[in-house]
Amino acid sequence: MGKRSRRRVKPEKVERMPFRARTFEGLPGECDLVALREFVPAATATLGLRKELDTDRSVRFVTLLPSASAGLVRPDGEIWVGLQVQHNFGDVSRDLAAVIQQGLEIPAGTEIVLTDPGVGERLQDVIDPDSEIAVDVQEGFDFWTAGIDDPTGDVAAAIEQANEIVSPTVRLEEVDAAYWTQLGERQFLRWVMPYEEDALLTALARLRAAGEDRLGEHVRLIGSFRAHGLLVPVWDMEEPTPAVELEGPAAAFEGRLKEALADSTPLTTEQRGARNGLANRQITVR
Structure with missing residues (x-):
C-alpha cells in the first residue's frame, strides 16, 4: 500500500480590527x-x-x-x-x-x-x-x-x-487627566491632553520659548510620552511639591496653553528650536 498523504489543516484565521491611533477617541474621559x-x-x-x-x-x-x-x-x-x-x-x-x-x-x-x-x-x-x-x-x-x-x-x-508596587498618586481636581506621582525620591506630573499631537507640540514650544511652560519655579517641563494617539507632557519637580500646590499653576497653564493653541502665526527660530527639543524628548508607550 502506498503511503497515505496527510493534509495539514490550518487553523482558521481570526480577522483583525484595523489599527486606530487614538484608541479611546470619542469616549467620555x-x-x-x-x-x-x-x-x-x-x-x-x-x-x-x-x-x-x-x-x-x-x-x-x-x-x-x-x-x-x-x-x-x-x-x-x-x-x-x-x-x-x-x-x-x-x-x-x-x-x-x-x-x-x-x-x-x-x-x-x-x-x-x-x-x-x-x-x-x-x-x-x-x-x-x-x-x-x-x-x-x-x-x-x-x-x-x-x-x-x-x-x-x-x-x-x-x-x-x-x-508593594503602588506609587503615591493624586489626580488634580482643577484640570482633567493630570496625575501627580512620587517615584522613589522624585515627583512628577503626567498630564494626558486631548489635542492633536502636532498642534500641541507647537503650542508647548511657543510657551517654552516664552518661559511660560513651568508650573512653578521648581516644576519644569522635561518632555512627554506618546500613548494611544495622545501626548502626555511630563513635569519634574526639582523640590518636593505636594499635588495640592499644583492646582492653581496647572489651571493657569491650561489657560496659556489654549491661547498658544489658537496662535496660528509662523514659529520663530527660537520657537522652532524649542519644538525640536521637545520632539526629541518624546517616548512612545506601546
Whole structure:
C-alpha cells in the first residue's frame, strides 16, 4: 500500500480590527482612560452603558485586576474590566468592549477570560457617550475585596504583592487627566491632553520659548510620552511639591496653553528650536 498523504489543516484565521491611533477617541474621559491604562498604578473609573444594551448592569474600569486578568463579574453583578493586561489583540478598544459583552452574558462571581475577539463592536459602540467618567484613585488594591465577606488567602496574598508596587498618586481636581506621582525620591506630573499631537507640540514650544511652560519655579517641563494617539507632557519637580500646590499653576497653564493653541502665526527660530527639543524628548508607550 502506498503511503497515505496527510493534509495539514490550518487553523482558521481570526480577522483583525484595523489599527486606530487614538484608541479611546470619542469616549467620555478619553484622557483618563489613557492614564489608567498606561501609568496610574491603582484606580477605578465608572462609565455608563448605552441604553440600547437594555441592562441595569454597571461597568467599572480597573487599572489592574488579580493575575492581570481581562475582567470579572462581581458577586453584585457589576462588571470589572482590567485595563493593564498582558494581552493586546490589535485594538484595545475592541478588546475592552468584548470583555464587557462577555460579562453581560455570564453569571456573577465569574472571571472573564478573553481570547482574540476578532472584528466587532468597540468601546465607542457600548459606552453611553453622554455619561461622565468618575475616577477614583486608590492607595492600594484592597478595594479588590470590597463587598466580599470571606476573601481567599490567594486574594489576600495577591493584594499584598500588588500593593508593594503602588506609587503615591493624586489626580488634580482643577484640570482633567493630570496625575501627580512620587517615584522613589522624585515627583512628577503626567498630564494626558486631548489635542492633536502636532498642534500641541507647537503650542508647548511657543510657551517654552516664552518661559511660560513651568508650573512653578521648581516644576519644569522635561518632555512627554506618546500613548494611544495622545501626548502626555511630563513635569519634574526639582523640590518636593505636594499635588495640592499644583492646582492653581496647572489651571493657569491650561489657560496659556489654549491661547498658544489658537496662535496660528509662523514659529520663530527660537520657537522652532524649542519644538525640536521637545520632539526629541518624546517616548512612545506601546
